[in-house]
Ligand SMILES: Nc1ncnc2c1ncn2[C@@H]1O[C@H](COP(=O)(O)OP(=O)(O)OP(=O)(O)O)[C@@H](O)[C@H]1O
C-alpha cells in the first residue's frame with residue numbers, strides 16, 4: 017500500500033497480490049493475543065505460503081528484542097503491538113539495534129490511527145495492519161512485500177571461483193552455504209554451474225533426477241515454479257540445483273544463458289550460492305559482473321598467484337563500484353611443498369587474504385567420500401569457524417564471527433537516521 021487512507025486494510029492490499037507464491041522466506045511472528053496468533057497460523061496454511069517457514073511466538077515486541085539479541089533475524093518479523101505510538105517507536109528503535117539490515121517488519125496494531133501509520137512507515141516498517149483482519153489480508157501484505165512485480169529481489173548472490181582448477185572453490189562454496197544455513201538460518205540455494213563435472217550432488221550425497229541443466233536447456237519458459245520443481249532440498253535451509261556431471265552433450269552457452277535463471281532464483285530464495293567452474297568465457301564473465309559477492313579461492317603457489325592477480329584486475333574493471341572480491345587461501349601447508357606465505361601472497365597482488373584453510377586430506381577426503389560437510393564430519397573442528405566467518409562476510413553481516421549484531425547498521429536504524 018503506497019499511502020494510507022481511511023481504511024488501512026483496504027481493497028488495494030487485497031487485490032494486488034494475485035496468486036503468486038511467496039518465496040522461500042523465513043517469517044517469525046510475535047503475538048500478544050491468542051486470536052492474532054490463530055489468524056497468523058491460518059495465514060501460514062494459505063496456499064501462497066507453501067514455501068514459507070513461519071513460526072509464531074508469544075510476547076510481542078519485547079520478546080522479539082530478547083530473542084534477536086542472540087538469534088539471527090528472519091526475512092520478515094510480524095509484530096503485534098498495543099503500545100502507544102511513542103512507546104512503539106522506542107521499542108522498534110531497540111529492535112532495530114538487534115536486527116539485520118535485510119529484515120522487514122510488519123506491525124499488527126489495534127488503533128486505526130493515520131498518524132501512527134505514517135510514523136511507522138517513515139521509520140521503515142513495511143506495513144501497519146489493524147486488527148481484526150482476515151488471514152488472507154496478511155498473506156496479501158506478505159505477498160505484496162515479497163512476491164509482487166515491484167518488490168525488490170530478496171536473494172543475495174554469492175559466486176565462488178577458483179584461481180586455478182582444483183584449488184577448492186566448490187568445497188568452500190558448499191561448506192560456506194552450509195554455514196550460512198546454520199548461522200543466518202535462511203534458505204540457501206546452491207547452483208552447481210560446472211555442468212559437466214560439478215560435485216555439489218556428490219558433496220551433499222544427493223542424486224536428484226533433475227537440476228540446473230534442465231533449466232538452462234529448457235525450451236519452455238522457466239519460472240519460479242519450474243525452479244522449485246528442479247531444486248532438491250538436502251538439509252534444513254539448504255537446496256541444490258545440481259549439475260548432471262555427464263558428458264552426454266556439449267555445454268556451450270551464450271553470454272546471458274544463465275541470467276534469467278539466476279534472477280528467478282534470486283526472487284525465490286534469500287541466498288543464492290553460485291559454484292562456478294574454473295574457466296573464462298562470456299557467461300562466466302557476465303555472471304561475475306552481476307553477482308553481489310565473489311569469493312576467489314587460491315592455493316599458495318605461483319600459478320595461483322598469477323591467476324588471482326589477473327582475475328582480481330579483471331573484476332575491478334568489470335565491477336568498479338561493487339564490493340571487492342573476497343580472497344581465500346586453501347590447501348595451505350601441503351607437506352614438502354614450497355609455499356608463498358599468506359601475507360606475501362596478499363601484498364604482492366595488493367589484496368587482503370580474508371582467511372586461510374589448512375591442507376587436511378584426511379578431513380576433506382572423508383567429507384568428500386561420505387558426501388558430508390566438514391561440520392557434519394566434525395562439528396567442533398576449528399575450520400568451521402572459517403566457514404562461519406565467510407558465511408557472515410558474504411551475507412553482509414559481521415566478518416568477525418560470533419553473532420550478527422553490530423556488524424551492520426540495521427536497515428530500520430539507517431532509515432531512521434535518514435528520516
Ligand atoms: N583444505 C583442503 N585440504 C585437503 N583437500 C582439500 C582441501 N580443500 C579441498 N580439497 C579437495 O580438493 C579437491 C578439489 O576441490 P574442489 O572440487 O572444491 O576444487 P574446485 O576449485 O572447485 O575445482 P574446479 O576449479 O575444477 O571447480 C577435492 O577433492 C576436495 O576434497
Ligand SMILES: [Mg+2]
Nearest residue numbers: 185186210293
Ligand atoms: Mg569446482
